[in-house]
Every structure is written in C-alpha cells, then in structure tokens.
Amino acid sequence: MELLPRPRAEFTPGAVHVPGWLSLDEQRSLVAACRGWRGYRQTRLPSGGLMSVRMVCLGWQWIPYRYSRTREDGSPVEPFPRWLGDLGRRAVAEAYGVGESTYGPDVALVNFYDAAAKMGMHQDKDERALDPVVSLSLGDTCVFRFGNTETRNRPYTDLELRSGDLFVFGGPSRLAYHGVLRTLPGTADPELGLTGRLNLTLRVSGL
Numbered sequence: 001m002e003l004l005p006r007p008r009a010e011f012t013p014g015a016v017h018v019p020g021w022l023s024l025d026e027q028r029s030l031v032a033a034c035r036g037w038r039g040y041r042q043t044r045l046p047s048g049g050l051m052s053v054r055m056v057c058l059g060w061q062w063i064p065y066r067y068s069r070t071r072e073d074g075s076p077v078e079p080f081p082r083w084l085g086d087l088g089r090r091a092v093a094e095a096y097g098v099g100e101s102t103y104g105p106d107v108a109l110v111n112f113y114d115a116a117a118k119m120g121m122h123q124d125k126d127e128r129a130l131d132p133v134v135s136l137s138l139g140d141t142c143v144f145r146f147g148n149t150e151t152r153n154r155p156y157t158d159l160e161l162r163s164g165d166l167f168v169f170g171g172p173s174r175l176a177y178h179g180v181l182r183t184l185p186g187t188a189d190p191e192l193g194l195t196g197r198l199n200l201t202l203r204v205s206g207l
Contacts (some may be wrong), residue, residue, distance in 0.1 A: 018166040023164070031193065039056050057077055057107065058079065088134045111199045113199065124203065132168050141162045142161050146159070146178045149176050163189060183197050
C-alpha cells in the first residue's frame, strides 16, 4: 500500500506514466511468461561493446540497428503472442483515455536488468512505423530518464518506474531520447519472486 498515491502524469505530449497499472497477479503472469522465453543474451553493439542488459526479442529480432526474422545465430525468433498484443491495446487505451485502441504491436524487446545494468540515452527509431511504444516494468524499481527529441541532454525528467508501472510514449514524444540510469536492488515485492528488473517494450515494426 502506497503511503502517498502516485498520480498518473503526462510528462510531454504523448508521454504518459500510469503507476501501478498491472495487478500483482498480472505481474506474476508476465514474469512467468518472461521466464518461458528462451535466448536471453547481451547484445554486441557495432562499437564492439556489450549492452549490460540481457535481452530476448519476440516477433522480430532487434540487431543494432535493424530488425530480422532470425537471431544472429540463425535460429528463429520467439513468436509474438496474441495476448501480448491485447495487453498492448489495453495499455494504449488506458494511457490515452480512449475507449478502444487499434494499436497493433508485432515486436517486443524484453530486457533483464541485474543490479549493475543500465541503458544509455537513445531513441527507438529502428521501426518503420511511429506508433506508440508501450513499456511495462516488473521487479526492482529503476530510475528512468525521459528527455526530448533533439538531444540526449536537457530538458529531461527523471522518475522512478516501479513494478506494475506503465509508460507509453507516442505522438510528438515518440522519438524522445530515454534511458535507465540505474536499478534499485531489493525494491521488488517479495511476493513477485523476481530478483532484478524486467522491462517489456512493445512496438509496431512497420515491416
């Protein structure tokens, strides 16, 4: 139970944070699904560096900076489940206050953050469509930085994303720079049974 409720907020036009959107049971179901998807690995960037998060992709494989139907080792990508698309439509409808959403995601990037993992400021611009990105947080709280569309620098807002939180960014904010500064170990609800943080981002590839 929150001592002080966290209100939903629109940080910039099209960028909406809905705290505690997922119930504990929904969070547990998502964690179980994430554990069933195989192939979590660190992605190597063109610079030669390894991303600190471990990732598995659904629907399309993200290979910096493009999408493929196969993983880098030639194996097939995990399928994108229909129920996850339904969840994405619910999320967009909730964030934007519409009765029904036609959102049709076909790709998900599932990132696992241990205590040391972070994500540098970047744009989600490898898709050919500019439909909203839906972000769902599970497990440990993170410090999330959401910025502007022009630069990695100010103006930006730092906020905590906790387990069950929903963050959607589209419209004028679709190409905003964003990143994860750090995770806060030990902040997950013990009943969730997860050490670390899982983040699911749903997108429309346009492919």
